[in-house]
Amino acid sequence: MTRGLLRWYYLLLLLLLYLPLGMLLLFSINEGTSLSFPLRGVTFDWYRSMFDNGQLLGAVGNSALVASGAATAATILGTCASLAITRFDFRGKGVFLLAALLPLVVPFIILGVSLLILFSALGVSRSLWTVAAGHTVVALPFAMLVMMARLVGFPRSVEEAARDLGASYFYTLRRVIVPMVAPAMLAAWLVAFTVSVDEFVIASFTVGRDPTLPVYIFGQLRFANRFPQVVALSTLTMLVSIGLVVLAERLRRSGPGEAKAA
Amino acid sequence: MRAPPAVELINVEKRFGDTVAVHPTDLVIEQGEFFSLLGPSGCGKTTTLRMIAGFEQPTTGRILMTGQDVTGLPTHRRESNMVFQNYALFPHLSVFENVAFGLRVRRFDKKIIEGRVEATLAAVRLLGLAKRKPSQLSGGQQQRVALARALTLNPSVLLLDEPLGALDQKLRKEMQLELKRLQREVGITFIYVTHDQEEALTMSDRIAVMNGGRMLQVDDGATLYDRPSTRFVADFIGTSNFLTGRVTESAGDTTVIEVPFVGAVTATGLGPVAVGGDVTLMIRPERLRFGAPAPGDNSARGRVEDVVFVGNDILYLVAVDQTITLTVRGRNLGAEARTGISRGEDHQVSWPSDATTVVGA
Numbered sequence: 001m002t003r004g005l006l007r008w009y010y011l012l013l014l015l016l017l018y019l020p021l022g023m024l025l026l027f028s029i030n031e032g033t034s035l036s037f038p039l040r041g042v043t044f045d046w047y048r049s050m051f052d053n054g055q056l057l058g059a060v061g062n063s064a065l066v067a068s069g070a071a072t073a074a075t076i077l078g079t080c081a082s083l084a085i086t087r088f089d090f091r092g093k094g095v096f097l098l099a100a101l102l103p104l105v106v107p108f109i110i111l112g113v114s115l116l117i118l119f120s121a122l123g124v125s126r127s128l129w130t131v132a133a134g135h136t137v138v139a140l141p142f143a144m145l146v147m148m149a150r151l152v153g154f155p156r157s158v159e160e161a162a163r164d165l166g167a168s169y170f171y172t173l174r175r176v177i178v179p180m181v182a183p184a185m186l187a188a189w190l191v192a193f194t195v196s197v198d199e200f201v202i203a204s205f206t207v208g209r210d211p212t213l214p215v216y217i218f219g220q221l222r223f224a225n226r227f228p229q230v231v232a233l234s235t236l237t238m239l240v241s242i243g244l245v246v247l248a249e250r251l252r253r254s255g256p257g258e259a260k261a262a
Numbered sequence: 263m264r265a266p267p268a269v270e271l272i273n274v275e276k277r278f279g280d281t282v283a284v285h286p287t288d289l290v291i292e293q294g295e296f297f298s299l300l301g302p303s304g305c306g307k308t309t310t311l312r313m314i315a316g317f318e319q320p321t322t323g324r325i326l327m328t329g330q331d332v333t334g335l336p337t338h339r340r341e342s343n344m345v346f347q348n349y350a351l352f353p354h355l356s357v358f359e360n361v362a363f364g365l366r367v368r369r370f371d372k373k374i375i376e377g378r379v380e381a382t383l384a385a386v387r388l389l390g391l392a393k394r395k396p397s398q399l400s401g402g403q404q405q406r407v408a409l410a411r412a413l414t415l416n417p418s419v420l421l422l423d424e425p426l427g428a429l430d431q432k433l434r435k436e437m438q439l440e441l442k443r444l445q446r447e448v449g450i451t452f453i454y455v456t457h458d459q460e461e462a463l464t465m466s467d468r469i470a471v472m473n474g475g476r477m478l479q480v481d482d483g484a485t486l487y488d489r490p491s492t493r494f495v496a497d498f499i500g501t502s503n504f505l506t507g508r509v510t511e512s513a514g515d516t517t518v519i520e521v522p523f524v525g526a527v528t529a530t531g532l533g534p535v536a537v538g539g540d541v542t543l544m545i546r547p548e549r550l551r552f553g554a555p556a557p558g559d560n561s562a563r564g565r566v567e568d569v570v571f572v573g574n575d576i577l578y579l580v581a582v583d584q585t586i587t588l589t590v591r592g593r594n595l596g597a598e599a600r601t602g603i604s605r606g607e608d609h610q611v612s613w614p615s616d617a618t619t620v621v622g623a
Contacts, residue, residue: 155348155350157346157347157348157350158350158351158352158353160317160337160344160346160350161344161346161350161351161352161411162352162363163336163337163338164315164317164337164338164342164343164344164412165338165343165363165364165367165411165412165415166338166364166367166368166415167338167363167367168338171367175363176352179354180352180353180354
C-alpha cells in the first residue's frame with residue numbers, strides 16, 4: 001500500500017522535473033514559430049540555423065572560455081582548500097570551511113550585485129574576466145565538495161609511506177596525492193564547468209560587451225521569430241550539461257586509490 | 263669499541279591529550295636484532311613504532327638511532343623505513359616504480375636505480391612482476407612489494423607494523439619464515455609489531471611484551487615462555503596453570519610455597535623471594551605429566567574432569583579442588599596411548615621444580 005503510494009509520488013516528481021525539459025525538446029523540433037499546440041511538424045531547421053548565427057556561436061565560445069577558466073581556478077583552489085581542511089588542523093578551520101561553502105546558500109542576485117559593486121569600486125571594467133572571477137566563487141564550493149569527499153577516503157598511510165621513503169610534502173603531493181585524486185579533480189572540474197556554463201544571474205551583472213550563452217539567450221527572448229532557435233539552443237545546452245554531470249559522477253566513483261586491502 | 267645500539271629509547275613517553283599511550287619507557291635494541299613489540303590492541307606497541315619511525319614525536323624523552331639523537335626529526339630524515347599494515351602501496355605506480363620511489367626521491371642515477379630495484383625484487387622473489395600494478399597482485403605479492411620498497415634504501419632499521427595481518431594463516435606462516443630468512447640475509451635490524459604471540463616467538467631474537475602502555479618484560483622467547491615475570495605475560499604467551507600460595511621457605515635457589523589443597527610446592531631457578539608473602543605460581547600444561555613424582559618434583563592429586571582431543575596434543579582437565587583445575591597437555595602418541603587416562607578417574611599429576619615459576623603476588 002505504502003509502496004504503491006510512494007511509487008506514484010515518485011512518478012509525479014519525475015514528471016514535474018522533466019516535463020518542462022521534455023517540452024523544450026519537443027518545441028525545438030517543431031516547425032511552427034509559436035510555442036503552442038498543436039505542433040506543426042518535425043524540423044531540424046532551428047538547430048541548423050544556429051550554426052549560421054555568428055553572434056550565437058560567439059556567445060558559445062565566450063561561455064566555453066569563461067567556464068574553462070572558472071573551472072580550472074575553482075578546481076585548483078578547491079583542491080588546495082580541501083587538502084587544508086582534511087589534512088591539517090589550524091585555527092579558524094570551521095570559519096574557513098563555512099566561508100568557502102557560503103556561495104551555495106547566498107542568493108546569486110546578492111552575489112551578483114556585490115561583485116558589481118566590488119569591481120566598480122576597484123575600477124575593474126566588466127569583461128569575460130570579471131564573469132570568470134564571479135563564476136570561480138560560485139563553482140568553488142562544488143569543486144570542494146567533490147574533492148573533500150575523495151580526500152577523506154584517501155588512505156593516510158599511503159601519504160606516510162611516501163614521507164617515510166624520504167619525499168618532502170610537495171614531492172608527495174606531486175607524485176602521489178595528485179595522481180591518485182586526478183579522476184576526482186577532473187570530476188570537480190566538470191561540475192564547476194557545468195555550474196559556470198549554466199549560470200545567468202551573476203554573469204548578467206558582471207558581463208561586459210561579450211555575452212555568455214545564458215546572457216545571449218535571455219537577450220534573444222525579445223525577438224519572437226528567433227524564439228525557436230533559442231529553444232533549440234537551450235536543448236543543446238541542457239544535453240551537454242547532463243552529459244558532463246554524468247561523466248563527472250562516473251569519474252568521481254571510479255578512480256584508483258581506494259587502496260584495496262587484500 | 264662496541265657498535266652503538268640500532269635504536270635506543272630514553273625515558274620516552276607519549277600522551278594524546280589526557281590519555282597516556284606509552285608510559286615512560288627505556289629500551290635498547292641492538293644492531294642486527296629481530297625485535298618484536300607484542301601485545302593486545304591498544305597496548306601502545308604501534309605508537310612506540312610510530313615514534314621510532316618519526317610519525318609521532320614523544321611527549322618527553324629522547325630517541326637515538328645508531329647513537330645519534332633523532333628526537334624531533336621528521337620521518338623523511340631518519341634512517342629507518344617502514345612496512346605498513348595494509349601495505350600502503352602507490353596504486354598508480356607499477357611494482358618497479360613503487361620500489362624505485364625512494365631512490366627517485368634521492369635523484370639516483372637511472373642505472374643505479376635499475377640495478378638496486380632489480381636486486382631488491384630478486385631478494386623478495388618478485389622478479390618478472392615489475393611491470394604490474396599493485397591491484398594486479400595477490401595479497402602476499404603486495405606484501406613483498408611493500409617490503410622491497412622499504413628495503414631498497416638500505417635502511418639501518420626496518421619497522422614493520424603487523425605486516426602479515428591481512429594474510430591468511432598458511433601464507434602467514436610462509437612469510438614469517440621468509441621474513442626471518444630475509445632479515446638474516448640483509449642483516450638489518452627489524453622492529454616488528456604484532457599481536458600474535460606465536461608469530462613473535464617464531465621470528466624474534468627478543469620480544470617486548472606490552473600492555474596498557476607499559477613494557478612488562480623484554481626477553482628472548484624462551485625466557486618469556488619459561489620465566490614470565492608477570493601473570494599477564496604468562497597468560498598472553500602460551501597457556502598456563504596458575505596456583506596461589508604463601509612462601510614458607512626461600513634459600514638460595516630453592517623456594518617452597520604452601521598451596522592450599524596441593525601442599526608444599528618447590529620452585530627452583532628463581533631469585534630470592536620474600537618469605538610469608540602471597541604469590542601466584544605458573545606451570546605450563548606440557549610440563550605436567552601423570553604419575554608419581556621423581557625425587558625433588560612436585561605433585562598433586564585430582565579427578566580427570568575432561569579429556570579434550572586437539573589433534574597433535576590431548577588436554578586433560580584435572581580438578582584438584584573445586585577452585586583448582588590443572589590442565590595437563592600430553593602428546594597424542596596414537597590410539598593406544600590415548601586409552602590410558604579416562605574421565606572420572608583419580609590420578610596423580612607431577613611436575614619438575616624448575617617448571618614452577620612465580621609470576622607475582
